[in-house]
Amino acid sequence: MxxxxxxxxxxxxxxxxxxxxxxxxxxxxxxxxxxxxxxxxxxxxxxxxxxxxxxxxxxxxxxxxxxxxxxxxxxxxxxxxxxxxxxxxxxxxxxxxxxxxxxxxxxxxxxxxxxxxxxxxxxxxxxxxxxxxxxxxxxxxxxxxxxxxxxxxxxxxxxxxxxxxxxHFDPVYSDAKARAQTLGEFNFFNAWMSQPKSQLETFRAWAGKDSDISYYLSSHHIDICCWILQDKAIPTRVVASAATGIATGEPYNCDPQTEDTITLLVDWQSINSPTHKGVAVYTASWTAPLKAGIHSAQHWYYMGEKGDINVDQAHRGYDITVDEIGKTWYNPFYMKYSPSESGHFDxxxxxxxxxxxxxxxxxxxxxxxxxxxxxxxxxxxxxxxxTVLTTAILNAGRISLDEKRAVSIRKNGDEWILE
Ligand SMILES: NC(=O)c1ccc[n+]([C@@H]2O[C@H](COP(=O)([O-])OP(=O)(O)OC[C@H]3O[C@@H](n4cnc5c(N)ncnc54)[C@H](O)[C@@H]3O)[C@@H](O)[C@H]2O)c1
CATH class of the missing domain: 3.40.50.720 (NAD(P)-binding Rossmann-like Domain)
Structure with a gap:
């Protein structure tokens, strides 16, 4: 190379x-x-x-x-x-x-x-x-x-x-994807991802106007679920609901349309078995508590025909407590900032x-x-x-919130479309 x-x-x-x-x-x-x-x-x-x-x-x-x-x-x-x-x-x-x-x-x-x-x-x-x-x-x-x-x-x-x-490159997630392939037909997926309310100050310029918390955070776990189900199932229908009132209130004063927490409920159809259907729930919030010891809470549950998988990405058995700060769970598996023995980035x-x-x-x-x-x-x-189905689900979720209806995902020739 x-x-x-x-x-x-x-x-x-x-x-x-x-x-x-x-x-x-x-x-x-x-x-x-x-x-x-x-x-x-x-x-x-x-x-x-x-x-x-x-x-x-x-x-x-x-x-x-x-x-x-x-x-x-x-x-x-x-x-x-x-x-x-x-x-x-x-x-x-x-x-x-x-x-x-x-x-x-x-x-x-x-x-x-x-x-x-x-x-x-x-x-x-x-x-x-x-x-x-x-x-x-x-x-x-x-x-x-x-x-x-x-x-x-x-x-x-x-x-x-x-x-x-x-x-995709997190060793736990990629291992979980491989193990999910041995668990038979897909049945249920539930993901939660959140960030502390303080991030609304960083993202106030666009939060709720230019994009929503589902696009911002649920995109991660929707993509992982689509990746796991790549040759197993396709999404067919999306219904979304949202909680409101925190981001738009004091002291954040975000755009009046800003949702706090968004849940997408998605139906999945097995590719190989007409009788097997699965359900996925993807929830994301940017009004999670401050001082939770983590930046993003992120966990998900996958259930297949023959077993299940639980991942808690935020808590990996590594926590540090400092008198003034309290307990913090760090994730050096994502970005490790401490230098090497030679003083280089590590x-x-x-x-x-x-x-x-x-x-x-x-x-x-x-x-x-x-x-x-x-x-x-x-x-x-x-x-x-x-990654086209990830966008299909996110886009369908936004339409469902705006138009207060279920949105179908369908393949028309070679192209995925929403109805
Ligand atoms: N911050 C994170 O943890 C994180 C993680 C993964 C993905 N993302 C994604 O990153 C994107 C936002 O980036 P960020 O987190 O650094 O946010 P940010 O708000 O801190 O920065 C956005 C940057 O984009 C610049 N920008 C806006 N319009 C532009 C244009 N027309 N041309 C060039 N630059 C332009 C702004 O000047 C600003 O520097 C989002 O799509 C988000 O989903 C962020």
Missing amino acids: SNLSKLNVLMCGTGEYTTGWTGSGASKSDKKIGVVGLTMFDLRRLGKIGKLGMVGVNGDKFPAIRQHLQENIGNVYKDMDTSFKEFPDVGKVDPEAYKEAIDQMFPGDAIIIFTPDSTHYPISLYAIERGIHVLVTKPATQLLSHHSELIAAARKHNVICFVEHHK GQRGYGYISIEKFIDAAREVNAGIAKPSDYDGHGYPTIAN
């Missing part, structure tokens, strides 16, 4: 996930120094990455972001260069600066998109149409029709388009890092001509083609 060309990468979005820097200063979540930037800087140190760029909307944010990255990454880990080319320049505000940044790239370069949900589709499409490989965060798109368009565009332009569903085995590195490796392999983009669909990766 070491003879593959280095990949030039544009990071799109300069917020919590990319840099750990949010509109209100350094993130107070479990991503204080971000994930994408840190991973890119480390992969550049390790020889996989060439040029790095970063594009946001407001160029005036870059001096503070650079200082934050230097203090918390450059000065903490050995041999870590945190430099990158910025778009737009200081003094400019431009929500379409991504176009200028992409126009300066070449086919075979790559973009990693962590921007508000409604921008994923136009930015991904713009990049794909210029021959750029795309890694887009979840939810890939908000509309099923947009997801289908990205599948077609990626095929047409012969680029890889992955959705950054990092839970988180290369975390699934937050692995998920991005798999994309970088795939893009380099395609550029070298040793793999085709479609090969990764066959490998079961969270490619844009393999």
Whole structure:
């Protein structure tokens, strides 16, 4: 692999996930120094990455972001260069600066998109149409029709388009997926995922307006359930319900339409047995209690014909108690920030890092001509083609809430549609 060309990468979005820097200063979540930037800087140190760029909307944010990255990454880990080319320049505000940044790239370069949900589709499409490989965060798109368009565009332009569903690379989740295959027909799935109310302050600009908590959090476990059921069952009907009143009240004062907690109830039909039907319940909340000792609560239950699986991702038998803070459950399996013996970054085995590195490796392999983009669909990766039902369920859930009705999911020829 070491003879593959280095990949030039544009990071799109300069917020919590990319840099750990949010509109209100350094993130107070479990991503204080971000994930994408840190991973890119480390992969550049390790020889996989060439040029790095970063594009946001407001160029005036870059001096503070650079200082934050230097203090918390450059000065903490050995041999870590945190430099990158910025778009737009200081003094400019431009929500379409991504176009200028992409126009300066070449086919075979790559973009990693962590921007508000409604921008994923136009930015991904713009990049794909210029021959750029795309890694887009979840939810890939908000509309099923947009997801289908990205599948077609990626095929047409012969680029890889992955959705950054990092839970695929969590050793517990991927082991559970394999074990679920031995449990016969699917019967029941129940997932809960939440974040503390304080995140509403970080995401106030778009929470409830640009996207909802189901798109934001349930996308994770809907995707895992779709992955487990890939060749076993298909979703046929979605009904959604929501709880309200906390996000819209003091002190959060979110948009009047903001839901606190959303549940999607989904019917699944077995592919191999006409008599076997399953039920899934996906619930997500961003009004969970503060000081729970975890950032995201996340657990799920799977029941098959011959057995069941329980996963509690938030509590893994590793907790730390500090006098002033109380008890905290950490998850170094996701991002390990403590340095190695030599003082270098040491988180290369975390699934937050692995998920991005798999994309970088795939893009380099395609550029070298040793793999085709479609090969990764066959490998079961969270490619844009393999994740279409995740978007179908999320989009159906949104329609169900807005129109107060059940929504059907159906295949029309090669294309999935909602009715
Ligand atoms: N933060 C997390 O823990 C996390 C985890 C997984 C996925 N995500 C996903 O990441 C996305 C949001 O990223 P975040 O968490 O860093 O949020 P954030 O609000 O901290 O940052 C969003 C960034 O996108 C930028 N942006 C907005 N419009 C843009 C445009 N037109 N062009 C370029 N940049 C633009 C903003 O300037 C900001 O820097 C969401 O889709 C979310 O689902 C976040």
